Amino acid sequence: MDTNLNLKICIIGLGYVGLPLAVEFGKKYDVIGFDINKERIEELRKGTDSTLEVTTEELNSAARLRFSCNDVDIKDCTVFVVTVPTPVDKVNRPDLTPLKRASETVGKVLKTGDIVIYESTVYPGATEEVCVPVLEKVSNLKFNQDFFAGYSPERINPGDKINTLTKIKKITSGSTEKIADVVDSLYGSIITAGTHKATSIKVAEAAKVIENTQRDLNIALVNELSVIFERIGIDTLDVLEAAGSKWNFLPFRPGLVGGHCIGVDPYYLTHKAEEVGYHPQVILAGRRINDNMARYVARNTIKLMLQNGIDVPRATVGVLGITFKENCPDIRNSKVVDLVNEFALWGTKVVIVDPWADASEVFEEYGIQLGQIDATNQVDSLVVAVGHNEFRKLTLEELRSYVRCKKPVFADVKSLFPREAIVEQGFTLFRL
Numbered sequence: 001m002d003t004n005l006n007l008k009i010c011i012i013g014l015g016y017v018g019l020p021l022a023v024e025f026g027k028k029y030d031v032i033g034f035d036i037n038k039e040r041i042e043e044l045r046k047g048t049d050s051t052l053e054v055t056t057e058e059l060n061s062a063a064r065l066r067f068s069c070n071d072v073d074i075k076d077c078t079v080f081v082v083t084v085p086t087p088v089d090k091v092n093r094p095d096l097t098p099l100k101r102a103s104e105t106v107g108k109v110l111k112t113g114d115i116v117i118y119e120s121t122v123y124p125g126a127t128e129e130v131c132v133p134v135l136e137k138v139s140n141l142k143f144n145q146d147f148f149a150g151y152s153p154e155r156i157n158p159g160d161k162i163n164t165l166t167k168i169k170k171i172t173s174g175s176t177e178k179i180a181d182v183v184d185s186l187y188g189s190i191i192t193a194g195t196h197k198a199t200s201i202k203v204a205e206a207a208k209v210i211e212n213t214q215r216d217l218n219i220a221l222v223n224e225l226s227v228i229f230e231r232i233g234i235d236t237l238d239v240l241e242a243a244g245s246k247w248n249f250l251p252f253r254p255g256l257v258g259g260h261c262i263g264v265d266p267y268y269l270t271h272k273a274e275e276v277g278y279h280p281q282v283i284l285a286g287r288r289i290n291d292n293m294a295r296y297v298a299r300n301t302i303k304l305m306l307q308n309g310i311d312v313p314r315a316t317v318g319v320l321g322i323t324f325k326e327n328c329p330d331i332r333n334s335k336v337v338d339l340v341n342e343f344a345l346w347g348t349k350v351v352i353v354d355p356w357a358d359a360s361e362v363f364e365e366y367g368i369q370l371g372q373i374d375a376t377n378q379v380d381s382l383v384v385a386v387g388h389n390e391f392r393k394l395t396l397e398e399l400r401s402y403v404r405c406k407k408p409v410f411a412d413v414k415s416l417f418p419r420e421a422i423v424e425q426g427f428t429l430f431r432l
Contacts, residue, residue: 026065321386
């Protein structure tokens with residue numbers, strides 16, 4: 001198959017990864033954006049993207065893109081790109097159900113000569129060991145004889161309007177040398193930052209999963225340092241700024257590690273490692289540290305509230321933010337929920353506000369009702385959990401008016417506000 005303008009591409013899954021990809025391909029090729037969520041298809045047909053990754057103007061710029069939830073509409077496609085979520089279950093085991101179902105959908109319409117490219121984050125070997133057998137079984141076609149596969153891991157950063165799809169170098173790979181060239185050429189036609197052709201699908205899979213594992217471990221290090229420095233009685237940010245004066249010091253900050261990548265991907269790698277007989281130690285240690293940071297913040301906030309004479313079981317804590325990162329509506333794997341649950345164990349009422357999150361989605365996913373905090377809806381202490389621009393614009397005088405008790409606690413998880421100014425407002429400060 002040659003990469004030319006006559007290709008017909010199908011993007012399976014139209015979330016944070018799939019939609020921007022469909023839009024870019026839709027500027028040059030005939031593209032079907034496919035998703036099993038009918039409401040999602042309808043909103044996209046109307047020119048609206050609830051994830052806020054793509055504007056109406058950008059949707060309209062993809063003149064050759066159309067959307068469907070009917071698999072009949074994708075039977076004429078020749079290249080299928082799978083961009084469905086790859087979460088973990090309650091005990092942090094990879095959940096490949098969405099990936100298998102997407103492969104079944106593709107298998108039903110797969111034809112001789114077609115290429116199936118996966119972008120979903122997986123452990124090394126998953127494409128050829130899990131997905132390809134599904135494609136073969138459903139289609140009755142033979143891998144690398146009748147159809148081919150590729151892997152090009154997504155590098156989308158939700159909410160980032162600078163490092164967008166075309167500006168991030170793309171890793172590509174294929175199940176044969178020829179297909180690897182085809183896949184590389186296809187992505188090269190839309191990625192202005194260029195591509196990196198990996199030597200195999202497994203290498204490309206491994207490269208993706210270690211990108212976020214590396215970040216996870218670096219954040220775990222500074223999170224652990226923040227725990228140590230709190231006990232010593234020095235401010236973590238002061239230490240990091242001092243250490244950062246050296247040219248090669250890595251500028252990581254402590255925080256809550258949630259979302260669909262950093263808090264999930266390492267478990268895919270550790271799962272595969274254990275499958276081949278190795279029990280990872282450093283990676284899992286980092287995961288344990290990061291998974292406990294929300295509870296650590298809540299417990300330290302509670303400790304300070306008790307020291308200030310606040311009746312914790314009858315108090316109300318206001319939490320600013322529930323999305324997994326700032327200026328983004330994505331609530332997947334939000335660690336703020338762990339913080340809320342820890343407060344609940346102490347009988348503390350929690351009121352959460354978030355201008356970016358969809359209230360119905362938050363309730364459906366977590367059973368949490370978003371509320372309101374202001375001078376007429378006061379709380380006893382505050383936790384600034386997410387660094388939305390709307391929160392950064394608030395003055396400390398405004399925030400103090402949200403609190404009714406004399407000695408409130410202010411947990412500034414993201415260190416958004418000057419330490420001295422927080423104390424001047426009568427708050428007892430805690431920050432990572």
